[in-house]
Amino acid sequence: MHVAKTHPEVIKTLILADSVGLESMLPNTAESQRLAQMTQDRIDTLRKNLASGNMELAAQVFVDSLNAPGAWATRTPAQRERLFDNLGTATRMGVAPATSCEQVARFSFPILILHGENSPKNFPAMSAAMRNCRPIAEPIVVPNAAHNMFIDNAPVFNAAVFGFLSHD
Secondary structure, three states: OHHHHHOHHHOOOEEEEOOOOOHHHOOOOHHHHHHHHHHHHHHHHHHHHHHOOOHHHHHHHHHHHHOOOOHHHHOOHHHHHHHHHHHHHHHHHOOOOOOOHHHHHHOOOOEEEEEEOOOOOHHHHHHHHHHOOOOOOOOEEEOOOOOOHHHHOHHHHHHHHHHHHHOO
16 A cells, blocks of 8 residues: 555556555544554554564464454464564554545556455455545455455455456
8 A cells, every 4th residue: 555655656456455554534433433443452462462472372362353263273384484474564564554535536546455254344444434535346355254365265365356457
């Protein structure tokens, strides 16, 4: 999203799978504020758990919070290793830099939005707010998947992405 906002001339298409950074576009309601806080709460919990020194616990709680209880237990050793390698980047992310409706309205490229059927509710709420800024197709909802939809249901996720890219 950062490159799309700062250098839109280099973007041909944008694919957003449970994207953060759209919290500022949520309507000013109590429910929206609760949803916007979800991302920061997840990051704060991750930071606390990492500070305890228990990387396994930190990863398990974080993955389960984004997917569903027990999701960590279903990950293969290779998937867990990749998550361990990238866990620190999530702590630096926090709530991503705000994206405004005006910025989204200036995007001149096709946008694909994807959510897992069981993704945390803040992600669909943020993309709905984004869709109020300019015409964007309905999000693709990947069945039997949550935030890690590319792992949980790779065939459906990949088909949606490849289908989107083949139309451009």
